[in-house]
Amino acid sequence: MELFRSPSGTRDWLPPDSERMAYLISAFAAQVELANYRLVLSPMFEDSGVFVRGVGDESEVVTKEMYDFTDKGGRSLALRPEGTASVVRAFLQHNPPVPFKAWYVGPSFRYERPQAGRYRQHHQVGIEALGPKDPYLDFEVISMLMNWFFSLGLRDLVLKLNSLGDDNCRPPYVRELSSYLEKNQNLLCVEHQQRWQVNPLRVLDCKKEECIAVKENAPKIKNSLCPECSMHFETLLSCLDEHKIDYVLDDYLVRGLDYYTRTTFEVACASLESSQNAIGGGGRYDNLAKALGGNDTPGIGFASGLERVLLACETQGILLPAVPSPKVFLADITGGGKAAHMIHVLRTLGIACDRAFDNRSLKSQLRQADKSGAILAIVVGEKEKEANCVQLKWLFPGDKDRFIQLLTVAADSSRDAGTNGRIFSPESDEPEKRDIIERYRLSDVLPEDLAYSAIKEFFRNA
């Protein structure tokens, strides 16, 4: 029978990459929790209307990329294509006090052709801040994103900024743009000749040569901003200047989600070769709460795709930490029961350890110990079982000097304890190949037992 595979556009995360993803998330949480953003977990699916009315019924994300379905109760639902609309829906449903500052993490779903850095299920972290319309909140949000990237060690980042105006100044601007596009519509690319009226702003985002030529002479939103919007944007820019956060202004940054007002931004990573080089983006959405049927509440936030951030780290040679393997490994050739008991005690003492199963040969178990990265093997054979002791075998090589130093500590503590200590030290011309094997008494009442004491001592000094 043919094996099942993960669906197109999805992938499995196995160690160590899975752990690097987890690291990204915890680094993000640490960053935003400094600023009092708190975790919100919302459902992975919502009433389709949340996205149709929130993200926009003209946006590509909704019209052609949404995983929507009807459930057994006849409800029209959709897997969330992004996080913001869900969080704002949750905000309106529970009506918490403002300012409401949330961070989130979880999968998003878009039905599109997979590509480098683009998946049908991808994972985003993000923050949303609802309530204040203050431009200094815009600064806070943007600086959170940048600080997280900097804390990971990422370089070659380009922060792109634009302001899309508000209800006062955007409609007149869109009319002005429309009439300009109408005059030049035969010069637009094939697709936009048909579609420019649906959302004129999207033409500004088009990368076709024809449209690029047209938009160069198109009216710019920055020249049409009302005084309030203009002041808001200027305040943000000067604050970014003051704090040495570099940015470039991009008149064409309109972004594909319809809810944005005023500030929009995107962070591109220059070291990502593919065209999917945006590793974070967001903006202000002062009309979103109202569009979802709630009270008029301003808000701003961003989302960042973890897959792309990880990719960006890799292209820059940044190796994020994975979970280290246990340093203690148990080899039991008397059936395995002794190992079961010892490993249980060690873990109770908070010492990470692993063991072999299936009663394999000692050679096999030690091979496994070596491959696991352990530096200490605990060996139980018939002789040890009879004498009620265990053998501690230190696994070389590695950082030899360091280990030898630690061994000295462990050996000293064993002598103090009056045990028989080291019993076996094979002759060898090469000191680094000399095995150091020690035996420690093992009682049936274990936590204060000498073998465990020696191991604890070792890790206290490690």
Added chain:
RNA sequence: GUGGUCGUAGCUCAGCUGGUUAGAGCGCUAGGUUGUGGCCCUAGAGGUCGCGGGUUCGAAUCCCGUCGGUCACCCCA
């Protein structure tokens, strides 16, 4: 949704213009040491050559289709 490209072992890949039982390295398992890892040596397991059809005496190899990966467009994280 459109287009390019690639599918041979767990991984990285050989396999020339069709020609017997499909190979290597790494990895995995075991043995060489009747109870001691790493290096070395030996052996073993693992593949309906993505799948289906066609051409042919004969297909991993050529043709068509299909599925999957990948890359680009579109759009986005």
